[in-house]
Amino acid sequence: MKKAVLALGAIGLAVYCGLALAIYLQQEQLIFPASKLPADHKFEFAYPFEEVAVPVAGAELSALHFTQANPKGLVFFIHGNAGNLETWTTNTGYYQKVNYDLFIFDFRGYGKSTGQIESEAQLHQDVRAAWDLIAPRYAGKPVVIYGRSIGTSLAVELARHVDAAQLILVSPFRSMREIARREFPWIPAQVLKYPLDTEQIIGEIDMPTLFLHGSRDSTIPVADSEALLALMSAPAQLQVIEGAGHNDIQRFPEYYQALTDALQAH
Numbered sequence: 001m002k003k004a005v006l007a008l009g010a011i012g013l014a015v016y017c018g019l020a021l022a023i024y025l026q027q028e029q030l031i032f033p034a035s036k037l038p039a040d041h042k043f044e045f046a047y048p049f050e051e052v053a054v055p056v057a058g059a060e061l062s063a064l065h066f067t068q069a070n071p072k073g074l075v076f077f078i079h080g081n082a083g084n085l086e087t088w089t090t091n092t093g094y095y096q097k098v099n100y101d102l103f104i105f106d107f108r109g110y111g112k113s114t115g116q117i118e119s120e121a122q123l124h125q126d127v128r129a130a131w132d133l134i135a136p137r138y139a140g141k142p143v144v145i146y147g148r149s150i151g152t153s154l155a156v157e158l159a160r161h162v163d164a165a166q167l168i169l170v171s172p173f174r175s176m177r178e179i180a181r182r183e184f185p186w187i188p189a190q191v192l193k194y195p196l197d198t199e200q201i202i203g204e205i206d207m208p209t210l211f212l213h214g215s216r217d218s219t220i221p222v223a224d225s226e227a228l229l230a231l232m233s234a235p236a237q238l239q240v241i242e243g244a245g246h247n248d249i250q251r252f253p254e255y256y257q258a259l260t261d262a263l264q265a266h
Contacts, residue, residue, distance in 0.1 A: 031150070031176070031194055032117050034109035035084045037062075041112060043085065047092045054105060054130045057122075059115025061130060063105035066092055070099075073142035073165065073266060076135065077104040078127060078151030078158075084111030094256065098263050100144075103134045120194045127154050131162060142266035144168060149220070149246070153196035160204050165266050167209040168259070171246055173220045174199045174227055202231050209236040210262045212255060214244030 043051065047066055054061035064085055075095065079088040084106050095102045108115035108126065117123060135143050142165030147155025152172035159167045173179055176196040180187055209232060213225040222240055229238050239258040241249050249255050 027191075027193055028117050032081055032107065032109070034107070034117075035082065035087070035111070036109065037084055037086060037111045039112055041086070043089075045089065045092050047096055049092075052103075052105075052133070054126075054133050056108070056115070056126045056129045059108050060113065061105050061108065061126060062110075062112035063103060063130060063134075064089055065134065066095060066102040068096065068099060068101060071101040071141070072099045072263075073144065074101045074103060074134070074138045075144050075146050075263075076131060076164075077102060078145070078147045078155050079104060079106075080149035080151055086111065090250065098260055100263055101138075103130075105130045120196065123154060123194075124157050127158050128161070131158060135162065135164075142166070144263065144266075146170070147172070149173075150196070153198045156198050156202050156205065159207060160201060164207055166262060167205060167207055168212070168262060169209065169225070169228075170212045170249060171214065171217060171220050171225075172198060172211065172228055173224045178224075179220070199228060199231060202228050203233055205232065205234050207234055208265075209234060210258065211236065211238040212249065212258055213238065213240055214246060214249045214252075215240050215242045216244060217246045217249075219246035 043049070043064060045066070048068070049064050049066040052063040052065050054063050062085060077088075085104060089104055092102065106113040107123065108117050144166045145155050145159050145164045146168045147153070148170045152169040153176070155167060155169060175198055176194050177192055180192055211225045211229055213222045215222060225238050229236055239254070241252050241254050244252050244255065
């Protein structure tokens, strides 16, 4: 009996270790389910834009730059972990109405971007490369950093190191480690290669910050925004969009009103 128990324990441990190893090796695919586009894909939008290639170490990021004749400033947009520029670039007419240019880019392996995501440090370096390419063109005008979902953690890290007018975080999360703990409590923390620990750094932000979160967000609870807001030292506010979930918050008029109020404040 003792040998049988030991054998079962060994089998269980082996299965557990095997699953943990598989998650460690496959987490890029789990966290960043890149959706590619053909290299010759043609973007079509109703408003003026140009395609921009952002050179990064060993790859190029595909970006779109929507421009106007005399913009008030720029929204630097870091999107979420699914889709690509084709799906994320929506309602470009809104930016025309508020008279802001828009710059949005795909991560490595997404859309027409080349390469593949290999580390969190690489992600931050790529975001900074995109910023360094476009932000200097708007000297003297407000540049707003906008992060959505997984892009919020990247936006907060960027905001620690650059001079921007404002930070806007839509559906932010405390950390990827906390999400993993909630969804997969059996996974050891050491397995996670992308901690994206927003709550450890958000207290260092020194620019006005707006949190937008759907009241019915079942992917990232609004409590995460509340926890991050409590850690802020800079002026910050949270706007809860009643009835909105994680993927449809942009369909609510209250979302655009809050966004407009923030942009017009500059």
